[in-house]
Amino acid sequence: MMEAKVESKYAKNDYRGLPSTLCQGCGHNSISSQIISACFELGIQPEKVVKFSGIGCSSKSPTYFLNRSFGFNGLHGRMAPLALGTLFADTSLKGIGVSGDGDTASIGMGGFKHLVRRNMPMVYIVENNGVYGLTKGQFSATAEKGLMLKKQGTNPYLPVDIAMEALVSNATFVARSFAGDPRQVKELIKAALSHNGIAVIDIISPCVTFNNQEGTLHSYTWGKDREAPLHEISFIPPRDEIMVEDFEEGSVREVTMHDGSLVLLKKLENDYDPTDRWQALRILEDAQRNNWLITGLLYINPEIPSLIDTYDLPQQPLNRMSQEQLRPGSSVLDEINAMMQ
C-alpha cells in the first residue's frame, strides 16, 4: 500500500515550517521532520494538504511543517469535527491532523471515536507522551497505571490504548510507532497519506521535560543523593532526543526514557497480516500483557468506502461552486409558495 517514490518538482524546503518552539529533544520535533520527509518523498503538492490540531505542545507542531499548507490550530480536544468540516470543502485535499494524548484520549475521546467511526479520510497522528506537556506535566489518559509524578501523585488508572480504541471504532488504518524510529514513522505516514479513509497513527513521543518521575535516575529533580529537589523548579536541562537505530521486524528493542524507565519496543513480524482486524486486536492485547510497545502497521482495510465516498459529491470542489449552482431558480420558489398556499 505504500506508494513508490515519485519524481517531484518540489524541494524538501517547500515542505518546511517555522522554527519549532518546543523543548530541545522533544519527540514531537522529530515527528514533524518525518511528516516533512514523507510529503517530500511522495511529492505531494504542499497546497493540497490541510493541517489540523488541537491544543498542546503536540498541537503546536503543524506550525513547524508544511508552511505552504493551510492549517487550523483549533481547540483543545476538538480537532476531529473541525477537520471533518473543512475536508468537505474540497475533497481533493489531504488532511493531516496532529493531536496529543491528552487532546485525543482525555478531552477529545468522543470526537476521536466518532471521527474514526465515520471513516473520515485523513491522517490522524497522536503524539503520545502520557502527559499534558503544555500545562506542565499532569497525567493524561494514556499515562501508565502506577506512574508517580511530582505534584500529581500516583496514577490509579489503566492507560487508554489509542490503537485499540481506533480498532474497536472500526478504523480502516491503524498503526503505532515511536518518535525515535524515524524511518518507521516516515514510512507509516507515507502509507497513511495514501489511504482513503481514516488513518490513525499512535506515535510514542517522549516528553523530555515532564517525565520526571520523582527520584528515578536522571530525573530532573536533581538527584536524591543530594536531598535537594529544586522545588517549583522552572529549569529544564537541555536534553537530546531519544533515538533508536533501525531495527528488524519482529525483534524487540529496549529504550531508556529520559526518566530512566525502560520501554520495550517490538516491531511487528515481517509476515504479520495487517488486514485481519481480529489479529490486530489480539496482538495489541498480547502486547499489553507482555508490556511491549508493538510498532508497525497493525491494521488496514482499503475496501471500506470513506465518509466522503458516501456523499455523492461532484468532482468540482464545493468551495468553488458558483451562485448558479447553489441558488435554485425563482421558479422553484414559485412552486414552493404554491405548495404552501
Added chain:
Amino acid sequence: MMEAKVESKYAKNDYRGLPSTLCQGCGHNSISSQIISACFELGIQPEKVVKFSGIGCSSKSPTYFLNRSFGFNGLHGRMAPLALGTLFADTSLKGIGVSGDGDTASIGMGGFKHLVRRNMPMVYIVENNGVYGLTKGQFSATAEKGLMLKKQGTNPYLPVDIAMEALVSNATFVARSFAGDPRQVKELIKAALSHNGIAVIDIISPCVTFNNQEGTLHSYTWGKDREAPLHEISFIPPRDEIMVEDFEEGSVREVTMHDGSLVLLKKLENDYDPTDRWQALRILEDAQRNNWLITGLLYINPEIPSLIDTYDLPQQPLNRMSQEQLRPGSSVLDEINAMMQ
C-alpha cells in the same frame, strides 16, 4: 457471583416508582420492572440506592422505579461525572444509572469511557434502541449500518458496540441482555448490584414508536399497498412489548421487532468463562460477524480495586462529617502564615 435471595423487610411496593409516561410497549418499561424486582429480591434498603440518568426516554425511567431512592435526572450525555461525584458523598450507597444509546454512545461517549476506565463502582445500564426516542427517532450511534429511517435517510456508519467499548476501557463487569428477556435482565442487574466496580449492562430495548423503517411490514407508515403514508404523522398505534420466553443458555432465538425486522438473540453457553477479557472480546467479535446479539454476563473481574478503594476514605460518610473534622485548627493556620512570611 449472584447473591442468594435474602429475607427482606421490604415489600415490592417499597421499590416502585411513579407511573411511567413512556409509550405503551416500550422496552424501557420492562427494564424498570426488573430493576424493581432485582432490588426487591436482594432486599436492598431503597434509601441506600441513588439513581442517575441523562436525558432521553430511557433517562426518564428512574422516575418510574425506586421512589424512595434519591435520584438525579441530569443532562444529556453527562450522567457519568454526575454519578461519580455523588457517590463519593457516602460510599455505602449503591449507584444505578440508566442511560440511552444516544446518551451514552453519541454525546456521552467520552464520559462513559472514562467512568468505566476509572472503575467507578456503580451499575450502568444502557437502554439501547438504536434511535433517539425522545427527539423522535433519529439514528443513534448504535443504529445498524444501512438502516433506513423516514426523514433521516440511510445510516452510513457501523454501530458502536457498547459492550466492546466497555471491555476495551477495562470495565470489570460487562453484560448484554434483551429487554424482552425479563429473567435474564433481572439476574444480571442483581449480579451487577453485587459487583464492587463499574458494571455495564447493555440492554437491547426496542423503541416501539420510531423503529419505523420505511415500507417494512407493520411499519406505522400505514402500508405501502395503500400508497398513503401519513406524512408528518403524530399517531402512535398502541403496541405490545416484545417478549421472549425463557430460553436455554447456548441457544439462539429469533425475535421479530416492531418494524418486522428479525434479531437473533444468542445466550452465552453455560460453560462460558466470563473471567477472561480476551474471550469476551473474541465472542463479541464473533457475534458481530454472525449477526447475533450475544446475551449474558460477558466479563467480570472482581479483583480490581474500585476507584473508591483507591482513595483511603474513612468509614463515616464524607457528607456526615462535622466542622471539627473538616476545618483544621487555628494553629495550623499560624504555621502556614509563618511559613509564608
Added chain:
Amino acid sequence: MKAQPQDIINDFCITFATVNGSGSQTANNTILRALFKMGIPISGKNKFPSNIQGLPTWYSIRVSKDGYLGRLEKDDIVVCMNPASFENDLAYLNPGGVVLYPDDFKQTIQRTDISAYPMPVKALSRSADISPALRDYIANMVYVGVLAWLLQIDLDEIHQALNHHFRGKQKAVESNFSVAREAYQWAGENLKKNDPYRVERMAPLDGYIMTDGNTAGALGSIFGGVQFVAWYPITPASTLPEALIEFLPQYRKDPLTGKNTFAVVQAEDELAAIGMIIGAGFGGLRSMTATSGPGLSLMTEYAGLAYFAEVPTVIWDVQRVGPSTGLPTRTAQSDMTMAHNLGHGDTRHVMLIPGSVTECFEFGWMAFDLAEHLQAPVFVMSDLDLGMNQWMTLKFEYPEPPMDRGKVIWEEELEKRIGSWGRYADVDGDAIPYRTVPGNLHSGAAYMARGTGHDPQAHYSEDPQVWEINLNRLVAKYYSAGDLVPQPIVDVLQGAKNGIITYGSSDPAVIEARDILGKKGFNFDKLRLRAVPFTSEVEDFLRSHDTVYVVENNQDGQMAQLLSQEFPALAGRLVKVAHNDGLPLSAAWIVESILKEGE
C-alpha cells in the same frame, strides 16, 4: 339559561385537547388549512408535552378576521378528546363558549354558561373502512366533521385540506374524508346549534402561505446556497435540519452533474456539530447548524473560536424554555444575552431576529451573506413558537441581491495582492481582511488559523499591542454590521411620547396590544428589532421617546439588558415588560403590564 347571543364570525379561539401520539395533528391541520383556504386569517399553536405518547396535549387555532396572530389566554371552543384534561379544559372556556367531546366521557359538565355537544366518536369511527389499529387515529376525523358542520366550514375545503396534507395520496384522503363527512352528516341530523360561533368566507389570502418557521428557515438556507449542515437532534430545532434533509436533495443537485451540492452530517453532539460547521466555514463553504439552549451552551467555546479566528458560519437558535433542560417543548426568547456574548473573554456576535415565518426564510439566506461578508458567525434567533407552529405568513420572495461571498480571494486575485496581503491585515480600513480558503493553490495562499493571539500575517503572537489592535478591529467589524443587518421596523404615530420595542415572536401580541391600548387612548410608537448590533434607528427611537417599554418573552428582560449596556445614557428610559411561562405572550398580558407600569 343562556341568552341567544349574536353571531360571532371569524373571531374566536378553538382548542383541541387530545393525548399525544393519538394522531390529532392531521385533524388539526386539516381544520387550520380549510379555514386558511376560506381566506380567514388564522394561526395554530401546539402546546405539547415533552414525551412521545399518552400525555395531554393542546392545539389552539386562533381565527381572527382582523389578522391578529398572537396567543389568546382563553378558549371559545374546546374539542376535548382527553378525559384526563376535560375538567381543566372546561375551566379555560370563555362564558358562552362551546365544548365538543366524545359521548362516552364519564364526567358531567358543571358549567351552565356554555354549549356542550357530545359526539358519538366510537360509533362513527367504527363504521369507517379502516383497519382497527388506526381507529384511534381516525377518531379525530369525527371532530373535524362535527366542527365543520358547527362552524359552517365548507366540506369541500376540508377535502382540499386533506388533499394538501396527504399530498394528493387519494387513498389516505378518501378514508379520512369519509369519516369527516359522515360525522358532518351526523351532526346535521342530530345536533342543534345553540352557540354563536361560525366562520364566513373572506377575500382569498393571495399573498399568503401557511407553514412553520423551521421549514421556512430551511428553505431560506437552501436559497442562500447552504453547502454544509451539521446538527444534533434537539427540540424545537430538529425540524429545521430535517426539512433540509428533505428538501436539499430535491432542490440542490448540481445542474451540470446531477450530484449533490451539499452535505448534511448528523454529528455526535453539539460540540462536534459546531466544530464541523466552523471547519466547513474555514474551508469556504456556506455552513450552518440549528440547535436550542442546551446545544447552544455546548457550543460556547467553539463560538468564541469562530469569532476570534473570523470564520463565517450560521447558527440557528430555535429557543425553548431554560434554564437547563427546562421545558423542552415550550417557547421563550431567553438566550438573547447569552448568544450575543457566547464565548469567554470579550466576545460579541451579530444576531438576526426573525419576527415572522417569512423572515425566517429571508434571514435564512441573508445570514450567509452576512456571515461571509463579515467573516464571522451569525446567530439567527428564532424560537419554538415561530419555528414549530403553523403561521399564515407572506409568500417567500426570491432573494434579490446576488450572493455576497465576502472578500474571498482565489489564486489570480491573490497574485495581485501578494506583498500587501495577510489573512488578518486590514488593508481596506473597513476592519475586514481578505480571506483565502483551503484549495487555493497559490503558494502564498496558506495561513494557519488559530484561537491564539496572532498578527496580521496570522502568525502566533503574544505581543500586547498586536493583541489589542486585533481585538479592537474585531469590535469595529462587529459595529460595521450595523449598516448591513436588516433595519428595525419602526411604526411612528402622530405625537406619541412613549414607545414600545419588541422582537421576534412577541411581535404579533404587541401589534394587538398596541391596538387595544390605542383604543383606550394610549398611543405608542413602535420599533421591532430585527438584528443586533443595534442600528442608529434604535438609538434615535430611544432618544425620541420618554419611556420605552421593551416587550419580550423571557424572565430577565434580556433585550432591555442589551439595550442598557449599549446605550447607558438612555437606559433610564427603558421599562422591562418581560415574563416567560413557556407560552407565547398574549396581548392581554402586555396591555395589563404596560398600564400597570404606567401607573
Added chain:
Amino acid sequence: MKAQPQDIINDFCITFATVNGSGSQTANNTILRALFKMGIPISGKNKFPSNIQGLPTWYSIRVSKDGYLGRLEKDDIVVCMNPASFENDLAYLNPGGVVLYPDDFKQTIQRTDISAYPMPVKALSRSADISPALRDYIANMVYVGVLAWLLQIDLDEIHQALNHHFRGKQKAVESNFSVAREAYQWAGENLKKNDPYRVERMAPLDGYIMTDGNTAGALGSIFGGVQFVAWYPITPASTLPEALIEFLPQYRKDPLTGKNTFAVVQAEDELAAIGMIIGAGFGGLRSMTATSGPGLSLMTEYAGLAYFAEVPTVIWDVQRVGPSTGLPTRTAQSDMTMAHNLGHGDTRHVMLIPGSVTECFEFGWMAFDLAEHLQAPVFVMSDLDLGMNQWMTLKFEYPEPPMDRGKVIWEEELEKRIGSWGRYADVDGDAIPYRTVPGNLHSGAAYMARGTGHDPQAHYSEDPQVWEINLNRLVAKYYSAGDLVPQPIVDVLQGAKNGIITYGSSDPAVIEARDILGKKGFNFDKLRLRAVPFTSEVEDFLRSHDTVYVVENNQDGQMAQLLSQEFPALAGRLVKVAHNDGLPLSAAWIVESILKEGE
C-alpha cells in the same frame, strides 16, 4: 554624560529578562523574598510565554516604599540574560536606568542615558561546584549576587531567602548561595556603581506574608472544609488544584481515623469536572473546581443545571485573556459578564471577586458557606495576575463564623417536617427550601433532582405557573445573596463629586492612580466591588456621584455593562475605563484615561 543623580531608594522596578525553562524563577524569588524580608513592600509579576522552553520571559519586581503593588510600564533596572530580547529590553528602560547582562553578549548598547554592568556569568558559574547539566540554571545566581551588591541587599537576606525557597535543604541552599556570594564579591571588586538605585531596610512587614492567589485560594478552601475537588489542567488555574493536592494530605486527615476527609479527581475534561462537583454538591459535599476561560465555556450547560436544580458548588475562574484560547499566560478580567449569566435561558449566578491574595484565602472558605446557604453554584472570579504572581499580602485570618451548611436536614429534623417538607418548597418565605442529601435514610427523604420543570415536591411539571413561580423564587434567592456576600469597600473623601468603581486585581493600580489624581487636584471617591449581586452600597454610591468611572481589565467594560443592566436609571453616570492587552492595568494608564474622559 549622565548626571550623577540623587539616590533612589526603595522605589523602582527591576525586570529579569530570561528564557523560559532556564530556571530563573528561583533567582527571582530569592531577590523578591530578600527584599520582603528587609521590610520593603514588593510585588513580583511574571510575564511568560505559552510554551515550555526557549522563549523570552520577563519577571518584574516592583519595589515600592509606599506600598504600591500595581504594574509599572517601564523598568528602572533590567537584568537581561536573553540576547534575543536584549535590544527590546533596553528600550523599556527609563532614562537613568540600569542594565545588567552577561559579558559575552555580542550586541552593543546604543543608549547613553543608562548605566550598563556586564557580568562574567560563564566564568562565575563554571567555577561553582555544580554538575555541568545545571550550569545554565546556576548562572542565574550570578545576577542575584551582582544585583545584591548593586542594590545593597544584605547577603544574609539572600541566604535566608534561599533557605525559605529550598525549605531548608542545606545542600541546595549552599550550592546556590556560594554562586551568589562569589558574584557579590566579584561585583564589589570589579564594578563601580554609577546609578542611583538602592534599597534600605524598613520596619518589618509583620502583618504580611508573601504568596500567590492560587495557593491562598487552595488554603482558604481547605479551611472552608472542601471535600471534593474535580479539575482539569489549564493555565492559569492549575496551580490552585495542584496546591490542594499538595496541602490536603497534610492538613486534612480525619483527626479520629487518620483517613482522608477529601477526594481530588483529575477529570477527563471540564464538562466532566463540573459534572463531578455538581454530583458531589448534590451529595452534600463541599465541592469545587478551578478553571479558566476555555474551561468555563465548557461548563456552561452544567452551570445552568446547578442553578436550576439548586446544587451548591464552587467554581474558581482564574481568568486569562480571551476570546478563545487567546493568550493563555496573560491576565484579564474578561469573563465577568459570562460567568454571571453562565447557562442558557434566564440564569444568573453569585460571584465573589477577591481583590487581594488575602481575599483569595478568605473567599476560598466563604464561597462554600455561601454556596451551601444559597444552594447554588458560587463563582470566585480571580485572574492570572492575582492567582499566579507573588504578592505581599495581609496574613490569613482564621475563619471566624462557624461553617454554614445551609438548610440541610437529616433524618430527625426531616421527621419533624414531614407533611410540610418538599425539596423545593419555600416554607420559610426566604426563597430557600430545605434540602436532603443522599444517604439520609428517612423513607421520605428522597427526591429526584432534575434540570426539567418541577414543582415544590420536585416532581416533573410543565405547568406554566409552576414554572414561573419557581423561576421567580430563584431570582429572589439570587438577590437575597446581597445581604450575605462581602460588602464593597467604599472609601469616601470630603466632597468628591465623582467616583471610581473597580474590582479584583485592578485595585492596586487604581489605588495608585487615585493618589496621583489627588495630587493633581482631582479627587474621587472609590468603591471596590467584592461580589455580585450588587449590594445597596453600590446603588448608593452610583446615586451619590455625578460620574462614576468603572476601571477594569477587559475590552468591553464588562462590569460597567453589568451595572448598566442592574441600574438602568443610573447607567448614564457610568464611564467605562477598560482595556486589556494581557498585562495588569497600570496606574499611569488609568490616570491618563480618566483625565481624557473628563475632558
